[in-house]
Amino acid sequence: MSRTALVIGGGIAGPATAMALRKAGIEAVVHEARAEGDGDAGVFLTLGSNGIEALKAIDADRRATATGFATPELTLRGSKGKTLGVSKISSATAAPSMTIRRADLYRALHEEAVRRGVQVVHGKRLVSAEDTGDAVTATFADVTTATGDLLIGCDGVHSTVRRAVDPGAPAPSYAGLISLGGYARGVDTGAEPGSYTMIFGRRAFFGYAVAPDGEVWWFANVPRPAEPARGEVERIPADEWRRTLAGAFADDAGPAVRILEATATADIMPASPVHLLKRLPAWHRGRMIVVGDAAHAPSPSSGQGASLAIEDAVVLARCLRDAPSHAEAFADFVRRRRPRVEKIVKQAARINNSKAAGPVGRLFLDAFMPLFLRAAARSSFTEEVYGHRTTWEVAA
Incomplete structure (x- = not known):
């Protein structure tokens, strides 16, 4: 049985994987x-009910969700202020999904990993692996090696x-979107605390909680x-982005411009291009394997990046615990994980395309989004995503 592992990357997936492996x-x-x-970079993220359940499997949920x-659920609105619908983003049978600052989740997972005896070595940018x-x-x-x-x-x-596992692996694809965000005080949005709203604006997409x-x-x-x-x-x-965004949302109904004006320059986080990884043919080779965004990066529209990475961490550790060899464990891990994550990545790509829609696309959204949401409510997809239970004792 494998007794030691090098975990490359210390974002969300890294410490979660290390804790699961230690268990x-x-x-x-x-x-x-x-x-x-x-x-860690980034603004905030959604930790889905399923991600929280995965953290529970390794007894790491309390510290991670404390902040x-x-x-x-979230409310979807069009550029004219029309409510397009309400979408559930939690399981009906588990803890509700949470919004959390990425830096807070990063810090909590690292502190918990170190508390359990996991060594974290900084300043180690991987160049190659043999x-x-x-x-x-x-x-x-x-x-160093x-x-x-x-x-x-x-x-x-x-x-x-990923490139060490497969030198011919596809590169992540640019989604046609730039993402950024921040924090504002002293602005009344008219929304209740704990609410989440997303607006398909005429020129850009805006969300706030x-x-x-x-x-x-x-x-x-x-x-x-x-x-x-x-x-x-x-x-x-940051001030240039504020001007750009204010112009993009100037003709839209809603509080976007007021929120931007109420955001201190220091509270506007750096922008970044959105990249996706829809399907990776090989997740492992020999003694090397990729998990989380390295294996399957959904768009932020999924609200599932962190949750899927944490699920991966637990399932991989469980497979290594139960299989007689790492090769069999890796194969079992891919068999269990690939269908689920690729279905979610595909669905998120559809939502991402709607964010980049032009004026004609906006009219389509206003007309047909309510129908889409009603159909989604009748389907089991939301519960399939958020109600997924990753356990430690019983294979899922």
């Missing part, structure tokens, strides 16, 4: 590219481990057909 009797060391204290707030047959050695940008029985890629949509203390957490997706160069949009100053 399965495998010592894991997390190798994180960021320097210690850098935290979030329940958001069991599988020698009886072990795998990682080489980092600082010219590390060796373990397994190497698990938790290094996100631009994964280096109202925290229990009245702070408004918001994000925007701005269509941009041409893919920007790496780091290009991240370097655009």
